[in-house]
Amino acid sequence: MGDGVPDPPLPPAGEPPRAVLPLDGVVIPADEAGTLAKQIGYIYDFNDLDVMLQKLYGVRKIAEWASPRISAAEIAFEVLNKIQTDPDLVGPFLAIIYRDKRCVEPLRGMILRIAPKVTITDANVDAQAGAIAQALAAVLQQLPGAPALREALATYSNAYAGFSSAATRLLAYKALHDCLHREQKRLFSDLDAAAATADTDPESRIMLDEFVEMLDDLLQRISDAMSSLSADEQSGQSYWVADIRDAREQIRQGLENRDNGSVGIGLAMVDRVVHERPQQLNHQIIQVMGSLPLSALRDAFGAAAAVGGGPAAQLGVASDKLEALRLRLTERVKEHAIWQRADHTLQSVERQIAAGAGLNPVTLMNLWGGLKRIVRSLIAPEPEEPSTKEIQEKSDLFDDAWAQYALNVGAAEEERARARLWLAQRFYSYRNAVINRFYQVDRRLMADCKAVARLGGPVDALL
Structure with a gap:
């Protein structure tokens, strides 16, 4: 072939043609190779990388020889394999590759595979996933030809397929829950008051116009969260999304026609979805968590560690991290479910408070006693948390207001109305403190759902 690069040998009769890289005897079936010429051109666009490549044992000649048959990723494998002999080249090479996003996807897996000592993460990659990816990369580098290890990793790959689907669904349902739960802090009673004067009061119209804009944003966030669900699962959630969409149009048309009644109907529709649907979405979160095969994934790590020998012991560390994540996620889902029940009781108390003169003292007292017990049991494990002290203080203030109301x-009627107003103010102060604490639980569970959803990405790229 010239330039000192030998012609590829002919394959034995009956076997498909194979492209042979003269470096390290790497053999790649031609029918598995992509088109190199276009992708390798992206790399050669950079003059500084071009100079660097000339130092790497004739890689350019290999690229020119193999261009119709060998993928850019395979060439990248060889390039990086040689870079390992000169650590000073690793940083500049990765910086150049990452400057052009066209190169990232075909090269990222190979970079992780043969340069495990280089930290290749972005702000969205969880430390758990990064640690596991590094452990696997080290094993694959040191034991690239161990059949038993490859078989064990194939077992992992099968477990990961089911895990990935369930993790994506878990994150989607949690995102849908949070879209609605975030709006629960909004006082719909204030919007109802604005709706009563929307036809005459400019400030009321401004408040309601802003609420319609919020619904536009809410529907977009819901759409983004649902996009990763299957068509059947999206269909199962579509009815309440349609309710929000219809409510938005009801409010918008009511404002245009100065029809306060239509505005009020639209607000009631949104209020119902925002306060009722998170409970059902929490059931979905629990259901998907039950189908998340984290244990199977952990066992697959263990199998790979068992057959891999000394270097594969790093997989044991990865398995421990995975088990810790599984246990933490399980506890977070349980905690979230209990807070959701507390939230349901909180809404029942709020309806009694909002009844004004129609308040039923016996019903309110029973509901309040149950709510207080649930919330105190939830915040007890973190006594030094500022929100714990705040909730306890506001609970005591509501008890004082209730005692005053009873007197x-x-x-x-004027005195009773004043006592009801004081009671409502104390309750809404307590309510906001409880919702803020629930938001902390939301954020912690969401962070773990994201960690689980990201967990397989870097690892799967290696396999």
Whole structure:
């Protein structure tokens, strides 16, 4: 072939043609190779990389010889294999590759595979996933030809397929839950008051116009969260999304026609979805968590570690990290479910408070007692948490307001109205503190759902 590069040998009769890289005797079936010429051109666009490549044992000649048959990723494998002999080249090479996003996807897996000592992460890659990827990379580098290890990793790959689907669904349902739960802090009673004067009061119209814009944003966030669900699962959630969409149009048309009644109907529709649907979505989270095969994935790591020998012991560390994540996620889902029940009781108390003169003291007292017990049991494990002290203080203040209300049961209506107002103010202060604490639980569970969803990405690229 010239330039000192030998012609590829002819394959034995009956076998498909094979392209042979003269470096290290790497053999790649031609029918598995991609088109190199176009992708390798992206690399050669950089003059500084071109100079660097000339130092790497004739890689350019190999690329020119193999261009119709060998993929850019395979050439990258060889390039990086040689870079390992000169650590000073690793940093500049990766910096150049990452400057052109066209190169990232075909090369990322190979970079991780043969340069495990180089940290290749972005801000969105969880430390758990990075640690596991590094452990696997080290094993694959040191034991690239161990059949038993490859078989064990194939077992992992099968487990990961089911895991990846369930992890994506878990994250999607949690995102849908948070889209709605985030709006629960909004006082719909204030919007109802604005709806009553929307036809005459400019400030009320401004408040309601802003609410319609919020619904536009909410529907977009819901759409983004649902995009990773299957068509059947999206269909199962579509009815309440349609309710929000219809409510938005009801409010918008009511404002245009100065029809306060239509505005009020639209607000009631949104209020119902925002306060009722998170409970059902929490059930979905629990269901998907039950189908998440984290244990199977952990066992697959263990199998790979068992057959891999000394270097594969790093997989044991990865397995431990995975088990820790599984246990933490399980506890977070349980915690989230209990908070969701507390939230349901909180809404029942709120409806009694909002009833005004129609408040039923016996019903309210029973609901409040149950709510207080649930919330106190939830915050007890973190006594030094600032929100724990805040909730306890506001709970005591509501108890004081309730005692004052009870003293005014037989008083004149003006005194009773003043006591009800004081009671409502104390309750809404307590309510906001509880919701803020629930938001902390939301954020912790969401962070773990994201970690689980990201967990397989870097690892899967290696396999």
